[in-house]
Amino acid sequence: MDPVSQLIKAVISGRTYDEVAWAAFIRLRAAFPNWATLTLADPSQIEPVIDPVTQAGDKARRLPILIRVIILKRGALNLDFLRDEPLHEAMEWLTRLPGVGIKAAAATLNFSTLARAVMTVDTHVHRVSRRLGLSARGDDRELAYDALMEQAPADWDADRFFELHWLMKAHGQSICTHFDPACDLCVLRETCPRIGVGRDQEGEVVAFRSPDA
Ligand code: SF4
Secondary structure, eight states, rough: OOHEEEEEEEHTTTTHHHHHHHHHHHHHHOOOOOGGGGGGHHHHHHHHHHHSTTTTTHHHHHHHHHHHHHHHOOOOOOOOOGSOHHHHHHHHHHTTTTTTOOHHHHHHHSTTOOSSSSSOOOHHHHHHHHHSSSSTTTTHHHHHHHHHHSOOOOTOOOHHHHHHHHHHHHHHHHSSSSOOOOOGOOTTTTHHHHHHTEEEETEESSOOTTOOO
């Protein structure tokens, strides 16, 4: 998608299942074929369109503001200039926008036609990276992003980051789940320092269980 569409998709996707967010985005696109008209929309017109995404009311209030701020800062609703900005400056520019966090910023840069070489760290990538030791256990999402970007080979292009994001996300959704990860089925179990993380026999969540336990 174009970067503005990708940014809007990323913003309404926060804490929401992919299929729910995609359906909401498609309804929003149909209701507002020209994104600039969102600046004139009342949140009460937007909320029912994107519901049931998480915090639909907050997102409905933020979207017109977000679009207005982009137009004010750039003079037009266009983010193509981010293709040529240094990566850290592009990330900073996006994360200064209202309601845009590091995940939405990276998704805008990597998933869109901008095709920037940057890692999108969602909740699954964040969890898997900490369990695998690619980021520290106490790292928040920003620190995990920094750690992954530091370790990524310098010659990786946008496609490599895109692929890694979706592989780690799929791994986090299907095997390395939040509760009860299926370590016995995991192809990374030989090297993972957190093998066995999950619940004990009473069903209590345990932070760490050694491979020999
Ligand atoms: S061994 Fe377990 S904790 Fe480690 S990556 Fe695989 S599923 Fe996740």
